[in-house]
Amino acid sequence: MFLYNVTLIIEDSVAEKWFNWMLEIHIPEVMETGMFVSSRLLKVVDSPNEGVTYCAQYVAETMDNYLTYQEQFAPALQTDLNEKFANQFVAFRTLMEYVD
Secondary structure, rough: OOEEEEEEEHHHHHHHHHHHHHHHHHOOOOHHOOOOOEEEEEEEOOOOOOOOOEEEEEOOOOHHHHHHHHHHHHHHOOOHHHHHHHOOOEHHHEEOOOOO
């Protein structure tokens, strides 16, 4: 099993709009790809950064599912994020493997 983590720091001025968009549109669209078995959205409470920091996490059962997501679905979904919240966030993505 693999955990795909997207950490995003969003400007305070659009944080609520982004949060609602994530819950209502983006996360459901990611899950509709069928490449992940679960998701969750977490808020970082002790972030040293300006803005609000969130982590969106998605669990893939196999590396093939993750790679299929990256190749077939991620580009369009990331473009949508970039267009809606241009220059209002920074994000970084990590992939982790469950070891226990």
